[in-house]
Amino acid sequence: MSDFEPFYDVKHSYEDNYEQGPFGAFAKALKTTPSVTSGDSSPYEGELEKKTSDGVVGESGFAAFLGQPVNLPFGIPAGPLLNSRFTTAAFRMGFDLATYKTVRSRAWGCNPFPNVLAVHPKSADGSLTPGSAELDEGVLADTDYEQPISISNSFGVPSQSPDVWQPDMRAAIAAAGLGQVLVPSFQGSRVEGMSEEEYIADHATTARLIKETGAKLMVMNTSCPNEGHNRLLCHNPLLVGRITEAVKNEIGDIPLMVKLAYIPSDDDLELMVRSTVGHxxxxxxxxxxxxxxxLVDADGNQALPGAGRDRSGVCGNAIRGAGLDMVARLAAIREKLGLDFKINGVGGVVSPADYQAYRNAGADSVMSATGAMWDAELARKIKSSIK
Ligand SMILES: Cc1cc2nc3c(=O)[nH]c(=O)nc-3n(C[C@H](O)[C@H](O)[C@H](O)COP(=O)(O)O)c2cc1C
Structure with missing residues (x-):
């Protein structure tokens, strides 16, 4: 990977990436099309008029993402697209869904560098199984980035203040081409001394700030394991239910998607669906x-420096099996309960076959973070594979 440059450069800090990125092919895409406000960005644009060969067909004859027309329901989830320069470059590279990295109601610092390491699970296919002993015993992590790529990311969900991200998100939305959708992502911030009511209200406030940018939809993250301990909001479906009620009161008809981590129990997953979609x-x-x-280094020592960073989130090739499993189980619950909700499949998509596997498992749309970082042509490859 010596001459290869991911658009988010893992050798540099989050702050440097925010200021100077994107890099590699994404940087070139920004230079070749100077206007960031026109709908001239999609190399797949002509296809919008046609029905995509495998798309979820929207009312007007092409694919849709939460009610918005989209060329191909594929893109990049919250994470590597730090600001409007990154999301605009993603659109120009043919990713028709570009998620603006998770924002908060207030400025929030990033974990210390490094924030990304390559991860090498023991199994022959490089996969990691939820609940397996290896996750607690230690997985080798270093700077040897090999394909198929698996990494760990440890950022702590940094955010600019709304004064900065609101105008930038507006610009990001305006830069979407025909059949492309900017997807804002947000989460609540739990600070010392905050009551549960205040924590719920913080989500609603952040959703309102997003609504003010003119966003047509939004994703609420309930699943980041990187906040210092191993408890995730999505492990508490009833609290998620109360939060989404407060958010919905704030955003009205704007569609809301909830980002979930892997949930092992079908009963818990069904409770999540009932307490949100059901209401x-x-x-x-x-x-x-x-x-x-x-995460451990070759000597078995903690791989990421600093307190509370002995564990970190793994993504990329290693987690595709877990992602497909979650999507299939959610689709089964959708069928069983007869409820109407969309599923966006994420986790380990590194090839056109992976995109198809998620669609076959029941996903209405698909996104790739790690796979896209290491292959800026991924959207184009998927599009040419289904033409
Ligand atoms: C560099 C990086 C940063 C991320 N930051 C966020 C984030 O801010 N919010 C979020 O919900 N998920 C975040 N994620 C998780 C991704 O959205 C995705 O769920 C996960 O990486 C699995 O997809 P993948 O295997 O395609 O990478 C991040 C992932 C990466 C690689």
């Missing part, structure tokens, strides 16, 4: 987020 507050789920693992 009309949620229109879709995006899943999965990273899988938490203990």
């Amino acid at each position: 009309g507050t949620v229109q879709g789920f995006s899943t999965i987020n990273t899988i938490s693992a203990k």
